[in-house]
Amino acid sequence: xxxxxxxxxRSSSRSATASRMLPEEIRASIVLALLFALRMxxxxxxxxVFSIYAKTLNGGNQAWLVGLAxxxxxxxxxxxxxxxxxxxxxxxxxxxxLTGLLVFALGAVIAAMTDDIVWVIVGRALQGSGAISxxxxxxxxxATREEHRTKAMAMVGGSIGLTFAASxxxxxxxxxxxxxxxxxxxxxxxxxxAILVVMFLLPKVPLTPMPRVPLTTILKNRELMRLNYGVxxxxxxxxxxxxxxxxVLVHSLNLPVAGHWKVYLPVVLLSxxxxxxxxxxxxxxxxxxxxxxxxxxxxxxxxxxxxxxLTQPVMLVVxxxxxxxAFNVLEASQPSMVSRIAPPAAKGAALGVYNTVQSLxxxxxxxxxxxxxxxxxxxSVFAFSGFLCVVWLIIAFNMNNLPRRGQQPVADAASVAAxx
Numbered sequence: 001x002x003x004x005x006x007x008x009x010r011s012s013s014r015s016a017t018a019s020r021m022l023p024e025e026i027r028a029s030i031v032l033a034l035l036f037a038l039r040m041x042x043x044x045x046x047x048x049v050f051s052i053y054a055k056t057l058n059g060g061n062q063a064w065l066v067g068l069a070x071x072x073x074x075x076x077x078x079x080x081x082x083x084x085x086x087x088x089x090x091x092x093x094x095x096x097x098l099t100g101l102l103v104f105a106l107g108a109v110i111a112a113m114t115d116d117i118v119w120v121i122v123g124r125a126l127q128g129s130g131a132i133s134x135x136x137x138x139x140x141x142x143a144t145r146e147e148h149r150t151k152a153m154a155m156v157g158g159s160i161g162l163t164f165a166a167s168x169x170x171x172x173x174x175x176x177x178x179x180x181x182x183x184x185x186x187x188x189x190x191x192x193x194a195i196l197v198v199m200f201l202l203p204k205v206p207l208t209p210m211p212r213v214p215l216t217t218i219l220k221n222r223e224l225m226r227l228n229y230g231v232x233x234x235x236x237x238x239x240x241x242x243x244x245x246x247x248v249l250v251h252s253l254n255l256p257v258a259g260h261w262k263v264y265l266p267v268v269l270l271s272x273x274x275x276x277x278x279x280x281x282x283x284x285x286x287x288x289x290x291x292x293x294x295x296x297x298x299x300x301x302x303x304x305x306x307x308x309x310l311t312q313p314v315m316l317v318v319x320x321x322x323x324x325x326a327f328n329v330l331e332a333s334q335p336s337m338v339s340r341i342a343p344p345a346a347k348g349a350a351l352g353v354y355n356t357v358q359s360l361x362x363x364x365x366x367x368x369x370x371x372x373x374x375x376x377x378x379x380s381v382f383a384f385s386g387f388l389c390v391v392w393l394i395i396a397f398n399m400n401n402l403p404r405r406g407q408q409p410v411a412d413a414a415s416v417a418a419x420x
Contacts, residue, residue, distance in 0.1 A: 021148045024203050028143035029152035031202055032136050035097070037159035038194055039136075042104065042127050042187050043073050043362070044167035046180070048246070048257055053180035059117040067370065069121045071363050073128035078359035080131030085352020086215070088135035089345065093142065093205070096135040097198055101191040104130030108188030112181045123184070128359075130191075134352035141339035141347050142205040147283070149339060154279050154332035165268040169261030213346035218353055223341045226399050227334050228357045230296075233392050234330055235361030237299065237385040240369030241306070241323070244378045245316075252311045263317060271324035278329055288333065289401035295329040296396060298322055300389035306382040 021029075050070060054060035080100075088096040107126025114120060137156065144152045174183050218224060249255045249263060282291040302322045309315035335351060342350030372380045 021144070021151065025144045025148060025152065027201070028203050028205075029140060029155050031197055032140050032143075033152075033155035033159040035194055035198070036133065036136050036156045037163040038190055039104070039130075039133060040160050040163045041167065041190070042108070044164050045171050045174075045183060045187060046070070047242070048168060048171045048260070049175040049180065049183075053175070054117060057115055057117040057120065062117075065117050065121070067367065069117055069124055071366050072121050072124040074359045074363035074366070076125045076128035077131045077133075078356045078363065080129045081134050081356040081359065082215070082349065082352040084131050085134030085138065085348040085350075085355070087348075088138055089348035093135045093139040093348070094198060094202070097132045097139070098195055100130035100132035100135070101195050101198070102130070103127075104132075105188045105191040108184050108191075112184035112188065127187075131355070131359075133355040133358070134348055137335045137339070137351045137355070138348040139202075139205065141336075141351075143203060146340065150279055150283055150332060150336040153336040153339075154275065154328075156332070156335065160331055162268055162272065165261065165264040168264045172258040211345060213343045213349070215346075215349055215353075218342065218346055218350045221341065221350075223400060224338060224350060224353070226395050227338055227341075228354055229395055230330065230392055231334055231354055231358045232361040232364075233388040234299070234327065234334075235358050236365035236368070237303070237388060238327065239362045239365030240372070240381050240385055241365075243366065243369030244306075244310075244373050244381050245320070248310055248316065248378075252316065253313050263320065267317065267321040268324050271321055271328055274321075274325050275328040275332065279332055282333070286401070288337070289396075289399060291329065292333055292399075293393065293396055295326045295333075296389060296392050298326040299330070300386055300393065302326065303382045303386035303389060307379050307386070310378065310382075 047070070051066060054066045054069065059065050084096050084100065104127050107123045107128070107130070109123070110126060111120045111123030114123070137153070140152045140156065141149060171183070174186070178186070246257065246260060249260055250257065253263070255263065278291050278295075282288045302319050305315065305319045305322070309319065335354065338350050338354050339347055368384075369381050372384065
């Protein structure tokens, strides 16, 4: 009996350790989320100002070349995700990410040093081909225990929303201060600094040799197919929506582009903190499917709201909050679900497919949103996005509800700490 109290105390202590993120998990999650944000920065930072800069370039008076310069990043990023995701399964996450950062930096320098839009397109293509999203999200899955993975992925999802808002704030200011060439050069220097972070600050997570999983196994998995459709619809909706919303902010709120951060930053921050209790409920009580479906439903209602109340200032702000709340929940949940459903030996490949479809959604939404708003009308953008959300709800209705993530055995927590 005398020894039972210390044993109980030790068991309680171990249980508490397993129920919270380890310092190594927190560090890896934060650093990898920042790397992911850096990748998105290369996409978002030029959106508010590139059309102005393009007019000063040789060939910049051709609208299709300007659109190609904007969209090329997403297109080549989509092409690179699957092979680099598979490579990260085979050769490790770190070398793939380092290579991707170098290619990203090279593309930024090429875009900065030219006065011809064709070479800007080449630079943007190179930037996009540094497709490290799959390797980053797979590394997060490797570095965190299953019961904490959605928290880590929430950091990535939040980093995307915050990067978008920060880009809307910073881009006009940077454009005035250092010009577009300076912005391109900045996006070339930041990856070089990130290389040092990857080399010296990220914990090592050795890959365990496993039998090879054919890519067809990933492509035919119904649960993964549901998630891949979802991320396509989500990012098509996001990019199509922001082909319309900025001009509405200018005309309905009389808010110049340089002042759009006054709307974006508060709604993104509030939506990020609003997401946290929803993720907690999903994880703590095994309500992943219910929260997931509710977020898709909210996204659908937001599209209906934009269709009806787009020009009403107060409703526009409320709807933007609703959009980012749904976006953050879905952006946090889906890659975590992919990492749980995919075979352990093919997490990088599965996340490569997922990120490919994500990039295709961004590329398609940018082109389709701009075309529909001009040739069909602004409301058509939200009608089409709402239709995609209805299809998503139907597809997600029969998805499997992932079980509540129980605490891992004590040995698992210790092994994670030892491996890092």
